[in-house]
Amino acid sequence: MAPRQLGPLVLALGGAAAVLGSVLFILWKTYFGSGRERRWDRGEAWWGAEPARLPQWDEWDPEDEEEEEEPALEELEQREVLVLGLDGSGKSTFLRVLSGKPPLEGHIPTWGFNSVRLPTKDFEVDLLEIGGSQNLRFYWKEFVNEVDVLVFMVDSADRLRLPWARQELHKLLDKDPDLPVVVVANKQDLSEAMSMVELQQELGLQAVDSQREIFLLAASIAPAGPGFENPGTVHIWKLLLELLS
Numbered sequence: 001m002a003p004r005q006l007g008p009l010v011l012a013l014g015g016a017a018a019v020l021g022s023v024l025f026i027l028w029k030t031y032f033g034s035g036r037e038r039r040w041d042r043g044e045a046w047w048g049a050e051p052a053r054l055p056q057w058d059e060w061d062p063e064d065e066e067e068e069e070e071p072a073l074e075e076l077e078q079r080e081v082l083v084l085g086l087d088g089s090g091k092s093t094f095l096r097v098l099s100g101k102p103p104l105e106g107h108i109p110t111w112g113f114n115s116v117r118l119p120t121k122d123f124e125v126d127l128l129e130i131g132g133s134q135n136l137r138f139y140w141k142e143f144v145n146e147v148d149v150l151v152f153m154v155d156s157a158d159r160l161r162l163p164w165a166r167q168e169l170h171k172l173l174d175k176d177p178d179l180p181v182v183v184v185a186n187k188q189d190l191s192e193a194m195s196m197v198e199l200q201q202e203l204g205l206q207a208v209d210s211q212r213e214i215f216l217l218a219a220s221i222a223p224a225g226p227g228f229e230n231p232g233t234v235h236i237w238k239l240l241l242e243l244l245s
């Protein structure tokens with residue numbers, strides 16, 4: 001039997017996906033430059049991200065400020081953190097909490113990019129989430145070589161989809177063997193959440209090259225109380241600052 005021709009709808013959808021992918025890639029390149037070493041030094045993000053306020057718990061010693069002259073914001077170097085993970089794992093919530101906003105009620109999927117820029121004493125940190133729905137996961141690998149750290153968010157209670165998370169994580173690990181990775185075991189507040197030992201095993205982290213900088217942190221990003229007191233988020237942020245320094 002002769003192979004069936006692709007229908008016009010399939011072709012149109014394929015074309016639209018290709019165009020979307022190219023546009024996203026060009027926008028990213030424009031924003032972050034062409035490699036880990038190249039830093040973007042303009043004042044404002046192309047997606048018009050709101051300027052993030054400095055987290056209160058950032059270890060900024062006011063006495064240091066008096067001694068040294070504070071560098072102008074536009075002179076600060078940029079660091080880039082990519083935030084990936086399956087849909088619903090808590091990426092947008094993490095970005096919201098970091099920028100001082102309360103988590104949204106319910107899951108509003110990210111249909112593309114989402115970002116925040118956080119100034120610290122020595123550099124600015126751009127955190128960029130790419131949505132985790134299946135059609136967007138295809139683009140993740142295009143970005144891993146462009147960033148300084150990868151945060152991979154996992155829903156610790158989503159036992160059914162953990163094999164998918166594992167598969168996606170290992171694809172990214174293979175794509176850039178030198179990239180530091182922070183795996184966040186989110187939603188530890190849920191009673192059905194898997195333990196850290198179980199997650200380490202199920203995500204295949206024991207098999208990862210021992211030379212590799214890879215961390216597994218427990219968290220419940222959606223804070224029970226006011227945002228910045230959330231210990232999970234604080235730990236992740238502190239680790240990111242260490243890795244980016």
Ligand SMILES: Nc1nc2c(ncn2[C@@H]2O[C@H](COP(=O)(O)OP(=O)(O)OP(=O)(O)O)[C@@H](O)[C@H]2O)c(=O)[nH]1
Binds near residue numbers: 090131220
């Ligand atoms: N119980 C609990 N729920 C959380 C936690 N963090 C996030 N959530 C909830 O999980 C849902 C999905 O969170 P999002 O941050 O939108 O997920 P996402 O990873 O950005 O999803 P996509 O944009 O679709 O890829 C929301 O209802 C959040 O409130 C947590 O620590 N504990």
Ligand SMILES: [Mg+2]
Binds near residue numbers: 129132
């Ligand atoms: Mg999201």
